[in-house]
Amino acid sequence: MPVTVKTFASFGEAASAVSSDRGARYLGGGTLVMRALNEGDVSIATVVRATDPALMRIDIASSRVTIGAGVTFARILAERDLAFLHAPARSIGGPAVRNMGTVGGNLFAPNPYGDFTVALLALDATVSVQGGLGARDMPIEEFLQSRERQSGALVLAVSCQRPASADAFRYRKIARIKPKGGSVITLAAHLPSSGGRVSGARIALGSMAATQIRARAAERALEGRPLDGAAISAAASVAAEGVSPADNALGSAWYRREIVGVHLRRLLSGLE
Amino acid sequence: MTKTPLQFRHNGRDVAVFVDGGINLLVALRELIGDMTPKFGCGQGGCGACSVLIDGEVHLSCLTLAETVNGRSIETLDGLKDGPNLHPLQRAFMEQFAAQCGYCTPGMLMAAKALLDRNPSPTRAEVIEAISGNICRCTGYEPIINAVLTAATSGRARA
Numbered sequence: 001m002p003v004t005v006k007t008f009a010s011f012g013e014a015a016s017a018v019s020s021d022r023g024a025r026y027l028g029g030g031t032l033v034m035r036a037l038n039e040g041d042v043s044i045a046t047v048v049r050a051t052d053p054a055l056m057r058i059d060i061a062s063s064r065v066t067i068g069a070g071v072t073f074a075r076i077l078a079e080r081d082l083a084f085l086h087a088p089a090r091s092i093g094g095p096a097v098r099n100m101g102t103v104g105g106n107l108f109a110p111n112p113y114g115d116f117t118v119a120l121l122a123l124d125a126t127v128s129v130q131g132g133l134g135a136r137d138m139p140i141e142e143f144l145q146s147r148e149r150q151s152g153a154l155v156l157a158v159s160c161q162r163p164a165s166a167d168a169f170r171y172r173k174i175a176r177i178k179p180k181g182g183s184v185i186t187l188a189a190h191l192p193s194s195g196g197r198v199s200g201a202r203i204a205l206g207s208m209a210a211t212q213i214r215a216r217a218a219e220r221a222l223e224g225r226p227l228d229g230a231a232i233s234a235a236a237s238v239a240a241e242g243v244s245p246a247d248n249a250l251g252s253a254w255y256r257r258e259i260v261g262v263h264l265r266r267l268l269s270g271l272e
Numbered sequence: 273m274t275k276t277p278l279q280f281r282h283n284g285r286d287v288a289v290f291v292d293g294g295i296n297l298l299v300a301l302r303e304l305i306g307d308m309t310p311k312f313g314c315g316q317g318g319c320g321a322c323s324v325l326i327d328g329e330v331h332l333s334c335l336t337l338a339e340t341v342n343g344r345s346i347e348t349l350d351g352l353k354d355g356p357n358l359h360p361l362q363r364a365f366m367e368q369f370a371a372q373c374g375y376c377t378p379g380m381l382m383a384a385k386a387l388l389d390r391n392p393s394p395t396r397a398e399v400i401e402a403i404s405g406n407i408c409r410c411t412g413y414e415p416i417i418n419a420v421l422t423a424a425t426s427g428r429a430r431a
Contacts, residue, residue: 002294003294004293005293005294005337013373026285030335030336031335034296034336037294037317038296038315039315039316047294049337049340094405095386095401096317096320096330096383097332097405099330100335100336179400207292
């Protein structure tokens, strides 16, 4: 069934068009919306696009980076200053998907996708959202919890802190097919340290619940301790606390619960 | 439903068509332009059979909204040969028996071309990465990888 395509030069106009039409879907890189159209999703009556250059911006400051929602993973990989995000960007799709898929779209990608969002959740990202009522910034956790109700809102950009060192941010995607495949589990950990002790750890998991979630029990197990074998064992032993994974073709819920601690231990130990 | 005019370069030639809203580039190429070289595999971005180059970068034409390529340059397998002369990649695929059923071959060739255009001397690992989005269900990956490496070598010899 043909759909109406509306293209706007300004992001704000596109946001108004999406919020005022229940059948409207915003088209970013196309890897989610075009797939739905190809499958005959009749809930999409209108496709909204924006050519606003604000969506393509990357701003890199000393402690924070802001990435426009329309920035592709290929562009992330081309930015030397975003090296800490190269591992998650590289773990997504093949080259064609990385040339198309965007940071903003990844926030809406259902399991077993959405790997980049796992990294952003560990980095305590802020999501800039524009809806019919105006723009606001929200913490990524709040955004993910209300994602299903965000249909009338558009994401303009995400921003996150830069890890203090390359070692302070770690990422690992478990896939059955290498170098490309859907996620069995995706893990990311931001481990700031103060005086040799972990301070403000954030551990995020993908494919372990309906949306990307934090492993709060594992974070608590690390807090205030040096990142040694005992702390890592304590964190790994509670990695499955609070998770609610699903069965899919890549792995069963039981299997995911069984292995999440193993992979968290490897991530925290710095093992490949 | 009104149709939208669309103009783009197709293998170096300007083309203009009218498209229905929401159709993908693969449908536009196959049904409106008559270029049957990009294949429909999954329609989901999982197989790479529909790979084409848009402004020199490999994209999945089945996940590309046709209207977004207005004014841009599209390369497909149909434009790879130079008259009667096969492209070094095509010749290498033929000589290395890199095609079995052949359905993935157009996408493989375009993904490989995107790599060699950017990196004329890739390593084996870089070739594997470059075709990682393209699935060969005959599982003939080894001859494909060897063919791309051979084409890179012969391309350098010619240059």
